[in-house]
Amino acid sequence: MRAATIHDEPASVIRVFSKIRDLVGPDRVDEFGPGANGAWGSRPNVGMYRTRRNLGVIRPATVEQVCRVVEFFDDPDLPIGLHVVSTGRNWGLGSAEPARDRTVTLDLSDLDEIRSLDIEGGFAIVEPGVTQGRLATSLAGTDRMLNVTASSAHTSIIGNGLDRGVGLRQQRVDDLLGLEVVLPDGQLVHVGWWPEKDRRTPLYPYGLGPSLLQLFVQSDLGVVSAAAVRLLHRPEAQRVIRLAFASRDLVPAVNTLRRWVAQGLVGGVLKIYDTVSAAFYGGRAGGFLAHLCVDGTVRSVDAISGLILDEAVSSGLFTEAAPHGREAGGDAVVAMVEGAYGGDPSHNDAMLEATLGQPAARVDEHGLGWLFFLPLVPFSGEDVARAHGLLAQIHEETGVRPGCTVNALSADVIDFVVTIKFAREDRAAERAHRALDRAYELFSATGFMPYRLDIDHADWVDRLSPDPGARELVRRLKTSLDPNGAIARGRYS
Ligand SMILES: Cc1cc2nc3c(=O)[nH]c(=O)nc-3n(C[C@H](O)[C@H](O)[C@H](O)COP(=O)(O)OP(=O)(O)OC[C@H]3O[C@@H](n4cnc5c(N)ncnc54)[C@H](O)[C@@H]3O)c2cc1C
Known part of the structure; x- marks a missing residue:
């Protein structure tokens, strides 16, 4: 036929x-x-x-x-x-x-112009094909930096921000000041903050009246053709502290880390790798490993990192408490973390290759298989332990052992990144996907809701929403802005 x-x-x-x-x-x-x-x-x-x-x-x-x-x-x-x-x-x-x-x-990868870069004002106007590596390179040696993620330097700033990605400094959505959007009827509009030709206006993404920017994040209501992206002040000094602790101390260690975050001692997104995820990413395995960034002036960094190291030692919880050396000693995670907190993603691709065995251009075609599940978990030792208990249950039920990296988004909320690595063959893939399905079921039943969805779980968006009325409102917006379905229904509708 x-x-x-x-x-x-x-x-x-x-x-x-x-x-x-x-x-x-x-x-x-x-x-x-x-x-x-x-x-x-x-x-x-x-x-x-x-x-x-x-x-x-x-x-x-x-x-x-x-x-x-x-x-x-x-x-x-x-x-x-x-x-x-x-x-x-x-x-x-x-x-x-x-x-x-x-x-x-x-x-949109061929739309790759950095339309403007205003170091003094603290913003860049970039198109969808502009990668984090390119913008970071343009900022080298200036007193501004980009909030970079741990993913490849060849990933899009706009693509990641629109999916509510997470950088080492903050959530990427917080970097979005304004968007240039092509609406479903082809009209071009600017929402949020956008620079004016003849005068300088303060960076303020919310506007007057209903705030429109967020309508186009995780959204099928428009095509984003450019974004105004916030450039962060580069700290005068920065030190990344590494703290190791044993599984039996998970609850008090996480609560200690939380206290430091809540009291403003930690800059950027504190990260905790468990043994499995450290090994997945080409890092050192063995217990839990926290990386926390202290930044500010030279004297404040000295004082605060000294204080944290003192408290870490006196708590008796940490088996290792040390400021990172510059040299990573072949540890892909340490090299990535050290650079990326400072806005430099040039080590990220080495970590990607250590993780998946392929460079960015070949990750989808060759090498190992990889799944993400991304729930939010309250930042407390007890909740993190509960979430790890769910991973153990998944391991027991499916034979698949997921890894986990904690990204502390605030003193209250953690992005609990669950990773599943598998051999790229049908049976291993089937087991990995069964583990992913169980993760959706177990975590959401516990109240640990995912904040990003994969393409197979798009239909979970209704189940996960606290109010069906809100989902109905989204559908009304879609019908009224895009009655002919110019933009296909995506992962979140
Ligand atoms: C080892 C490793 C580490 C990683 N680390 C991180 C990390 O630290 N943080 C993180 O967030 N992710 C991470 N990732 C996941 C992923 O690689 C990144 O999120 C990556 O930035 C997403 O791909 P992209 O930038 O090409 O976006 P795209 O794939 O282009 O876009 C993502 C989604 O956004 C929407 N979209 C994109 N562009 C537009 C547009 N112009 N208009 C409207 N909608 C649009 C679409 O729904 C699209 O599916 C990691 C992955 C790996 C393998």
């Missing part, structure tokens, strides 16, 4: 591809028949999530082209919508794969 191709699709689909080829040029459009291989939307992904039926990829070169493409899709006769990616490296949650079948990928 002849394999179906794009030409078996309704006339409206064939027409829209033809109009888009005329607009952006044929080399910027790929069309896929089912099972086609070799390009985004049909290539493998590191999570081994099911490949969705993706009809093609469009790679616009300008924002004007993005507006026109979206406008073409705002058509009641067109039964497909756009799935938007910036650099498509959402590893562990589905990579560039859409949540739903029958979409066309809008790949």
Whole structure:
């Protein structure tokens, strides 16, 4: 039997591809028949999530082209919508794969201009293809820095921020000052703060009246074509302290760390790796390892890190309490953490390779499999111990042993990053996905709700919402802003 191709699709689909080829040029459009291989939307992904039926990829070169493409899709006769990616490296949650079948990928990685960089004012205007590595390099030697994540230097600042990613300094969503958005009818609007030509206005993302910026985060209500991103003040001095503790001391050790965070002694996002996750990421295994950053002036860093080390020793909880040396001694996690707290992601790709055995460009095609589950947990020793108990239960039930890294988002909330690493073959993938399903069930039943979803658990968004009325409001907004489904339903709708 002849394999179906794009030409078996309704006339409206064939027409829209033809109009888009005329607009952006044929080399910027790929069309896929089912099972086609070799390009985004049909290539493998590191999570081994099911490949969705993706009809093609469009790679616009300008924002004007993005507006026109979206406008073409705002058509009641067109039964497909756009799935938007910036650099498509959402590893562990589905990579560039859409949540739903029958979409066309809008790949914005060629929109890669840093439109402006204002060191004095503290912001950059970047397009979706601008990677954290590129912006960080532009800031080297200045007194501003980017809040970088632990992921590859080749990941998008906008893509990560729009999925509510987490950097080493703070949540990436807090770096978003304003967004340039293409609405489903092709109109271009700026929400939040945006620089003015002739006068300087203070950086304030909320605006007057209802705050619109958050409408476009974890959202299928618009296509973000640029963002105003906050540049943090670079601390005059910084020291990363490493504290090791044994499993039996998990509860008091976490409560001690929490106290230091609550009292403002710790800068950035405190991280705690368990043995399994440290080993996953190419770090040293054995007990728990906390990394905390102290920053400020030279004298304040000396004073505070001295105080923390004194308290750590006198508590008797920590088996090792030391400021990091500059040299990481081959430990990929230590090298990444040390650089990334200071806005330098140049060690991140070595950690990625130590983790998955491949460089960024090959992670989805080759090497090991990888899944993320990302629940929020209250910051207390007792809750962290309970969450680890759930991981032990998953291990017992499925034979899969997940790792965990704690990112303290505040003195009250932890991003409890659950990682599942597996051999890339069908049986191991099946077990890993069973462990992931159990994580959703067990953690949410305990009240530890995920704040980001993978493409297979998009339907959990209704289950996880505390009020069905709020979900209904989201649907009303979608219907009113995007009545023709120009943008496909994503992971959060
Ligand atoms: C070893 C390792 C370490 C990692 N460390 C971290 C970490 O520290 N913190 C962290 O957050 N993640 C981390 N990740 C996960 C992931 O790699 C990053 O979150 C990465 O930044 C996401 O990929 P991206 O930037 O290419 O975004 P994309 O995949 O391009 O975008 C992510 C999602 O945002 C939406 N989106 C993207 N662009 C647009 C747009 N222009 N308009 C509208 N919607 C859009 C889409 O839904 C898309 O699926 C890690 C992964 C690995 C393997």
